[in-house]
Amino acid sequence: MIVRRLAPCLLLLLGLALSGTAARDADATGAAIGGRVIVAPDAAPWQAVGRLNVAGFRIRRHCTATLVAPDLALTARHCLGGFRGEEWVAPDLVHFLPGYSRGGYIEHRQAVGYEPVGNEAVLVRLDGPAMIASVPIARRGTVPGTALFQAGYSRDKGQVLTVDPACRFLGWSDDGLWNHDCEAIGGDSGAPILIDTGAGLAVAAIHVGRRGSVGLAEPLDPERMPRLARR
Template identity: 40%
Template sequence: MKTLRCAATVLGIVAAAILGTGPADIGSAAAQTLPGIHEGDSRQSVLSGEGPLAAIGRLNLGGTGHCTGTLIAPSVVLTAAHCLYSHALHRFLPPSAVHFLAGYSRETYIAHRRARAVLPSPDFLPNPAGVVDLAGNDWAVVVLEAPIDQPPLPLADVPLGPDTVVEQAGYSQDRAHVLSIDPACRILGRIEGTPLVAHTCDAVGGDSGSPILIEGPDGPAVVAVHSSTGPDFGLAIPVGVFLPAITAYLETDAPADGAVAEEPAPTDP
């Protein structure tokens, strides 16, 4: 796989990603002012919560903003760990504050579930400055209080070489109430010394945790999770980095060590 060797390039994306990480704040901004839009805006709005992409949903985060998550099992959602960490509280959000709206589109959705547990990567280290986690630990799963009757998207551990054509779909901060998809972006290569891959998908705030997809004979499959964005390219964590840990969880169906505890009291989404 091609690696991006230039140290200045890596440092540039890290610095730029300070502007592009974290959940989208309440509010919006014009697309042309947002880091993450590369050589024109290629995003297309998906107005219906139907079909395979209905497994993608909006994660509402205790009234502080939102990210994107993907249903990968009937009661398990994949997202980015930094979305779930509150720098104000100096800890991960309690599950009662995390709500998943599958197939969300203009105030409608196919299902709403509160989290019963939040399971970040055990190696994730919060960074108050918002600098990118280059170790590939910016992933998490949210365990829902009840399953959702929607086919989940499969995880696919496949090579992501330069010029691999991919898709990315998420709830961008400037289009927060519809799913936006970049239907034909591509992988640029791997960041040298890290497991991360750079991509050209138009992903901005709110797209954190969104899936990088490849279309297969059986439909879309998740090949990476979007972690951060900058003016020249975004960064994503390939499925192979976290697949063993998630597979172990799916096989046991029990909260793992380090899980944020379940909270019983529901709140409004």
């Protein structure tokens, strides 16, 4: 597809707001991995996307989460399941690292609780407000064919944030999820699916898995999210 060949140029335009650290890493920024590109971790809005590390005794896993309010990170519920079948893993084992890249990060916040806002969508309440800007929640009304952006810490490149800037909302599945063609794999669970609102990017859904070759995302309820964020 032509849009895939154009993806690196598009992502470089999206990530122009580079700090000194990102500028020094410019040789890696914009590198293509299939349909994805590596982005500068301290460029807006990507700095609000972070690795969600979950650590237990001899067990480690990671997902992706997005800061949607100073003290709230949005991710997928199945990322937070207990290691021995419990409904939730203990919050003190969950660490949110926005702007994570190769062992470095902009901030480190620990979970103190969870607020489900959908079947899979969950807000992780953090131990304090982050100092970086959060990403807004999109209003309803996204239609099939809408251009999407998906950002995550994919399993094959888990040390850097990659973005698919040229994917699409394909339509609704029978269980109320979005079908999409973003290159999302393991590690991308909880990753934001963003749309361009004209005023900037906003989170419209979160990636929750795949069904065959098609990605699945849970759309967000914009009426419920701001109410929780204002608490």
